[in-house]
Amino acid sequence: MPDLQRLFRREQPVFTALLREHVAAMPPLARPVATHVLAAGGKRLRPLLTLLVGRSLGSRRQDLYLLGTAVEMLHAASLLHDDILDNALLRRGRPAAHTLFGVPPVILAGDAMLGKALLLVSSLQDPRLTACVAEAVMHTAEGEIDEYANLRNPDLSQDEYLRIITGKTAWVLRASCELGALSAKGGEDSVAAAADFGLHLGIAFQMVDDALDFSPASRTGKPCGGDLREGKITPPLLLYLNSLPREEQAAFRTAFRDNALGAEELDAVTAAVFSRGFARRTRSLADSHLEKARAALALFPAGDGRLLLEKVVDFVRDREL
Amino acid sequence: MPDLQRLFRREQPVFTALLREHVAAMPPLARPVATHVLAAGGKRLRPLLTLLVGRSLGSRRQDLYLLGTAVEMLHAASLLHDDILDNALLRRGRPAAHTLFGVPPVILAGDAMLGKALLLVSSLQDPRLTACVAEAVMHTAEGEIDEYANLRNPDLSQDEYLRIITGKTAWVLRASCELGALSAKGGEDSVAAAADFGLHLGIAFQMVDDALDFSPASRTGKPCGGDLREGKITPPLLLYLNSLPREEQAAFRTAFRDNALGAEELDAVTAAVFSRGFARRTRSLADSHLEKARAALALFPAGDGRLLLEKVVDFVRDREL
Numbered sequence: 039m040p041d042l043q044r045l046f047r048r049e050q051p052v053f054t055a056l057l058r059e060h061v062a063a064m065p066p067l068a069r070p071v072a073t074h075v076l077a078a079g080g081k082r083l084r085p086l087l088t089l090l091v092g093r094s095l096g097s098r099r100q101d102l103y104l105l106g107t108a109v110e111m112l113h114a115a116s117l118l119h120d121d122i123l124d125n126a127l128l129r130r131g132r133p134a135a136h137t138l139f140g141v142p143p144v145i146l147a148g149d150a151m152l153g154k155a156l157l158l159v160s161s162l163q164d165p166r167l168t169a170c171v172a173e174a175v176m177h178t179a180e181g182e183i184d185e186y187a188n189l190r191n192p193d194l195s196q197d198e199y200l201r202i203i204t205g206k207t208a209w210v211l212r213a214s215c216e217l218g219a220l221s222a223k224g225g226e227d228s229v230a231a232a233a234d235f236g237l238h239l240g241i242a243f244q245m246v247d248d249a250l251d252f253s254p255a256s257r258t259g260k261p262c263g264g265d266l267r268e269g270k271i272t273p274p275l276l277l278y279l280n281s282l283p284r285e286e287q288a289a290f291r292t293a294f295r296d297n298a299l300g301a302e303e304l305d306a307v308t309a310a311v312f313s314r315g316f317a318r319r320t321r322s323l324a325d326s327h328l329e330k331a332r333a334a335l336a337l338f339p340a341g342d343g344r345l346l347l348e349k350v351v352d353f354v355r356d357r358e359l
Numbered sequence: 360m361p362d363l364q365r366l367f368r369r370e371q372p373v374f375t376a377l378l379r380e381h382v383a384a385m386p387p388l389a390r391p392v393a394t395h396v397l398a399a400g401g402k403r404l405r406p407l408l409t410l411l412v413g414r415s416l417g418s419r420r421q422d423l424y425l426l427g428t429a430v431e432m433l434h435a436a437s438l439l440h441d442d443i444l445d446n447a448l449l450r451r452g453r454p455a456a457h458t459l460f461g462v463p464p465v466i467l468a469g470d471a472m473l474g475k476a477l478l479l480v481s482s483l484q485d486p487r488l489t490a491c492v493a494e495a496v497m498h499t500a501e502g503e504i505d506e507y508a509n510l511r512n513p514d515l516s517q518d519e520y521l522r523i524i525t526g527k528t529a530w531v532l533r534a535s536c537e538l539g540a541l542s543a544k545g546g547e548d549s550v551a552a553a554a555d556f557g558l559h560l561g562i563a564f565q566m567v568d569d570a571l572d573f574s575p576a577s578r579t580g581k582p583c584g585g586d587l588r589e590g591k592i593t594p595p596l597l598l599y600l601n602s603l604p605r606e607e608q609a610a611f612r613t614a615f616r617d618n619a620l621g622a623e624e625l626d627a628v629t630a631a632v633f634s635r636g637f638a639r640r641t642r643s644l645a646d647s648h649l650e651k652a653r654a655a656l657a658l659f660p661a662g663d664g665r666l667l668l669e670k671v672v673d674f675v676r677d678r679e680l
Contacts, residue, residue, distance in 0.1 A: 065498060149469075
């Protein structure tokens with residue numbers, strides 16, 4: 039029985055070493071910022087997806103390591119820009135880069151990392167790979183503008199939320215999987231299945247993230263209720279809001295829009311969202327996307343690779359950090 | 360005799376229309392920012408270089424228009440990020456994008472434009488083209504970090520200045536020319552000559568820009584003495600500084616470093632730099648790079664294309680805006 043945790047333990051240090059090596063080949067001034075954001079660790083989920091999808095479909099090992107490294111570099115670049123947008127002070131429990139290096143160097147180091155990621159992908163000499171990464175850069179940025187434009191929008195709908203997270207989060211997971219399939223030189227069907235798998239896995243991943251944001255026991259390294267404080271409407275809050283009596287709902291919407299909720303009220307709402315089960319119910323919403331991801335996997339050839347990808351689906355469902 | 364001004368008048372609207380078309384195909388939220396920064400106009404010098412270099416070396420017309428559009432998109436993306444870094448209020452006489460749209464959407468729209476530029480280049484299915492653009496993204500960002508890291512550094516040397524402008528400005532002009540040569544499927548020699556031409560043209564372009572910054576009659580749309588006010592040391596100021604008696608020099612360095620120069624003093628220094636001829640002497644420094652650019656052109660086949668590129672060299676030498 040293939041073991042996902044063992045795979046994580048074995049491959050994470052490989053990607054960390056590769057990232058270090060490629061950062062060392064970047065121009066010198068961008069390096070400290072790149073090193074900082076990459077050293078914060080993380081699960082290396084995206085490169086592992088590239089690796090697993092590629093392996094399942096028969097891709098070359100070395101290409102997959104290079105693509106995975108590029109994908110993680112891209113992801114880290116978007117974290118740098120995203121933390122500025124969110125005014126985040128922490129990232130994975132450590133100071134956000136812009137609080138240490140200042141905003142302009144972090145904007146630019148993010149650009150340098152984008153450039154480096156695309157350079158790595160270009161080296162494989164397959165224009166479909168570069169196009170896939172370029173699309174992901176564009177749509178991720180769009181999703182983040184979308185999120186920003188809807189901060190403190192108390193009337194955000196479920197569909198708008200889905201559109202936002204599809205851009206800001208799911209597109210890169212989709213690209214991670216698509217790159218693995220493209221490098222396997224598979225047919226259109228397998229590339230589409232890989233993209234579909236990554237897309238729904240990514241949507242579910244973000245929904246679970248948004249549920250964890252209200253979970254006091256989560257080990258994400260972010261303070262509980264951060265999204266609410268930052269003015270982001272996510273499913274746990276939407277569900278809570280819809281459960282309120284009409285008048286209370288209207289009052290909350292106004293206060294949320296005007297950023298007029300006091301610290302105590304924010305804490306009380308955060309606690310209520312969790313205790314009334316809306317974080318758990320958000321995880322059920324995520325389950326429907328995990329089912330779609332699982333269905334896309336049915337088009338993959340049976341074997342250890344596919345079994346491990348199924349375990350990734352379980353991992354996203356069950357994760358607490 | 361080929362006429363550069365006529366070429367400008369004919370091709371600028373072509374690129375403007377192409378840019379508009381490709382922006383319209385971008386995701387919707389990034390569009391207003393992209394439209395704003397591109398509508399500010401500009402000379403479209405970079406796409407014209409791609410076009411002229413490519414034509415001189417026998418490239419396909421449609422590929423060159425696409426590459427030129429991508430290069431201008433890339434340049435505009437870097438202007439968006441650069442204006443945030445500089446805290447610039449104006450760009451070509453119009454409000455800088457971040458003053459209208461806010462910093463986060465402008466960071467992200469810049470990313471989306473980078474992604475779009477790379478997508479356009481990927482569509483030509485030549486990995487050397489994407490690698491060239493990716494390198495340019497990385498080195499431009501590095502040059503801008505370099506400039507930022509050296510703001511108010513009163514001991515900046517001429518070599519350090521050259522390193523900064525090679526990154527922040529010359530790399531993209533170099534890439535503009537290299538892309539033209541690469542798309543002509545020329546040999547390594549012609550690609551190297553095109554890159555060398557663009558590099559030195561780019562260095563000279565920035566030096567002329569820095570001279571114009573102290574020229575009251577310039578029509579750049581930027582306030583005179585802006586670099587000095589922003590804490591940037593450029594050759595006109597370096598030359599002025601070196602002309603001062605030792606004690607005065609030390610006092611100026613300290614005040615410059617500590618941003619302790621008053622408005623009147625700044626105006627007086629700006630006027631002195633110009634009246635004592637240091638802007639003009641900076642243009643002489645630029646001339647040596649223009650000679651190198653001209654020498655690189657000697658490797659190009661004789662013809663109208665090369666004649667026009669020689670006129671671009673004159674244009675950079677003589678420009679007043």
